[in-house]
Amino acid sequence: MKKHNFSAGPCILPQEVLKKAAQSVIDLDGSGLSLIEISHRSEAFVSIMEKARHLVLELLDLEGKGYQALFLQGGASLEFLMVAYNLMENSAGYINTGTWSDKAIKEAALFGRVVEIASSKDENYNYIPKGYAVPEGLDYLHLTTNNTIFGTQFKKIPQTETVLVADMSSDIFSRSMDYSRFDLIYAGAQKNMGPAGTTLVVVKEEILGKVTRKIPSMLDYAVHIAKESMYNTPPVFAVYTSLLTLEWLKAQGGIEAIGEENEKKARLLYSEIDLNPLFKGYAQVEDRSMMNATFTLTEPALKETFDAAWKSAGISGLNGHRSVGGYRASMYNALPLESVGVLVDVMSDLERKA
Numbered sequence: 001m002k003k004h005n006f007s008a009g010p011c012i013l014p015q016e017v018l019k020k021a022a023q024s025v026i027d028l029d030g031s032g033l034s035l036i037e038i039s040h041r042s043e044a045f046v047s048i049m050e051k052a053r054h055l056v057l058e059l060l061d062l063e064g065k066g067y068q069a070l071f072l073q074g075g076a077s078l079e080f081l082m083v084a085y086n087l088m089e090n091s092a093g094y095i096n097t098g099t100w101s102d103k104a105i106k107e108a109a110l111f112g113r114v115v116e117i118a119s120s121k122d123e124n125y126n127y128i129p130k131g132y133a134v135p136e137g138l139d140y141l142h143l144t145t146n147n148t149i150f151g152t153q154f155k156k157i158p159q160t161e162t163v164l165v166a167d168m169s170s171d172i173f174s175r176s177m178d179y180s181r182f183d184l185i186y187a188g189a190q191k192n193m194g195p196a197g198t199t200l201v202v203v204k205e206e207i208l209g210k211v212t213r214k215i216p217s218m219l220d221y222a223v224h225i226a227k228e229s230m231y232n233t234p235p236v237f238a239v240y241t242s243l244l245t246l247e248w249l250k251a252q253g254g255i256e257a258i259g260e261e262n263e264k265k266a267r268l269l270y271s272e273i274d275l276n277p278l279f280k281g282y283a284q285v286e287d288r289s290m291m292n293a294t295f296t297l298t299e300p301a302l303k304e305t306f307d308a309a310w311k312s313a314g315i316s317g318l319n320g321h322r323s324v325g326g327y328r329a330s331m332y333n334a335l336p337l338e339s340v341g342v343l344v345d346v347m348s349d350l351e352r353k354a
């Protein structure tokens with residue numbers, strides 16, 4: 001039986017995408033060849049790459065606005081350093097919302113001065129810092145729009161004239177917003193777009209070429225743009241499966257429609273967390289994530305009973321990250337509302353029986 005998959009990543013993808021991706025590994029569109037045994041320079045694959053790059057910009061409403069979409073490798077973790085390599089001449093500002101921003105800061109510090117503009121470390125990252133000023137003269141400001149581990153999410157994007165860079169690994173394509181506020185967006189595919197193995201980078205071309213250091217080709221955004229994201233062999237399966245997911249997203253009505261669906265799912269789960277005395281949310285209410293809901297049991301003695309109940313309801317991937325404990329329900333685009341309903345039923349059953 002298909003599980004209700006609440007995994008934080010790699011995570012759930014639409015069933016129809018998985019079927020078509022699996023089929024393409026045997027035979028790509030009736031060509032008599034597998035997707036993974038054809039040249040990446042073949043017409044078939046070049047067209048896949050073109051479509052995927054184009055669809056990213058179309059869905060984010062960034063067409064004709066000076067942006068390029070790239071499918072790179074090395075995960076979001078390589079972007080932690082590529083961003084600094086390509087953009088940091090002297091100093092950059094970082095807003096620290098926990099684990100992922102911490103790692104981004106550590107890499108950037110190898111290239112220049114990192115100014116930690118604000119941090120929510122004092123409360124183990126259960127909120128998004130607010131009310132800070134962004135100093136002038138920074139090469140860029142970096143934020144993690146959604147913290148996958150702590151379950152916090154920026155609801156308002158800071159107003160700034162500074163070049164704005166965002167790690168959107170766990171909430172890209174999940175909600176409507178003005179994506180043109182950002183100059184560079186990166187995201188590991190495996191949270192809301194596809195399988196592990198490719199990283200999406202969306203970059204406004206005019207911000208490049210401003211640092212004096214020499215950049216190795218594989219780490220140079222300008223090289224990847226010039227080569228249309230095919231400087232070397234791209235991760236063909238990950239790019240193709242991402243394209244299928246993006247096509248699925250477009251067929252659902254795009255980001256606006258999926259955003260409304262995601263709000264419904266989040267509202268359903270958070271209202272149960274708030275009303276059920278056996279559960280307590282981890283993140284502060286105004287900052288909690290629509291993608292990753294973190295919560296704990298108020299009576300730890302019920303852990304065994306609760307764990308057995310959700311497992312027998314066909315739920316998978318609900319354990320919290322070790323740095324937070326408790327539970328984490330990740331509700332990415334492909335997770336149906338019905339799965340959240342199953343979880344909420346298990347939670348309210350626990351209260352009834354307790």
Ligand SMILES: *Cc1c(COP(=O)(O)O)cnc(C)c1O
Pocket residue numbers: 009074075076077078100144146147148167168169170188189191
């Ligand atoms: C998962 C995650 C990462 C790390 O991604 P990799 O592709 O494994 O390097 C970075 N940032 C955020 C916000 C994440 O959720």
